[in-house]
Amino acid sequence: MGGSVRREPPRKRIARVQTADRDATTGKGKAAGSQPRKVRALATEASLVRSAREIFERDGFVSARIVDIAENAGVAYGSFYTYFDSKEEIFRAVALAVAEDMYSNAYPHQADDGQQTTLSRIEDANRRYLQAYARNAKTWAVIHQVATFDDFARELLREIRLRFVGRAAQALRRRQEEGLAPSDIDPELAADLLGGMIENYAYLHLALDDSVSPSELERVVAEATRIWARAIELRP
Template structure:
């Protein structure tokens, strides 16, 4: 639980942000179990008592850090207007951006998954954070179905869960466990599998331009 401190002053907001950043660095470097509240306070250059003005426990801070990381990953993997408007190109771009976002945050994400296996509260948090990606994938598939570009028989939500799980697991095996593949090959194959799985019609795709 995050301790309520409303309204925060500008100084209070800076202090809270410093604690979140210090916690993020400490968790990333040493792992959740090894980090103590005093370690975070030392990094943020605040007193032990100040910590408890904003958070009631290390667990509450970790929740805040995890939510911030997933939010950053979600934003980093958004496909912008510069990408061509055809579905294949946008799926390809989304896969590439997600892999890069995972590379930047994989240790903390795996840490959250480990915590979720041990504590129900963290499990609920993990499901809540993953939901933003599932919802985005389901809405995208639903639009393609309405346009007649994807298999209308597919359940949008379950399909998003399954295909998202494919990409997430590959990111872990590739970036964390060292599976050998260059980024272009990985993105091309992930996109091919995703497009075939949803029955993306050939007319709706454009072949990737060589060299891009």
């Protein structure tokens, strides 16, 4: 990234890019010819991120080229550097967008109406996680590839794991307080171990092998939920 001007962090930028992307998709805002320059710039940036994801999924990170990303987005090669300093920076924007999709869809922001049982909550969490992973599986394979040599990708994977494990541990502690799970289980360790089971399945069978059908995924959800319930000795 050399001596270029410091731009806002990719995490902050991606929120703007996603907003512009949604507006462009839904047709919100003014017609293209009358859009303010800033809005058009955000739309171009969003287009570059979408294009980069396609190229990374097709070619992998190492073989992906900026010229292909720009051409795929319909942007001049030199214009790429108006928005991103390097291939590494646009990859980070792609990875953050995928992580946000995982967060928002695996754990949607909605109030618990009290009607779900503990078992159905576990099942719902497993299903949402695996469906979100399957939707982004090709990009996850690239993120794992990059994590072997890049600190950012490693930290992103770690952050995602910690967030999901923390959520599961919190839920398990509540079940213990309610007397629905044994008190001698370590909630953090149990959540880490059981979450690792789901995560490893997703990587091996979704990221590395895209042959899992929706019906097969449902069978995996059911089996994973039974294993979770038995492992924490879930009580009626």
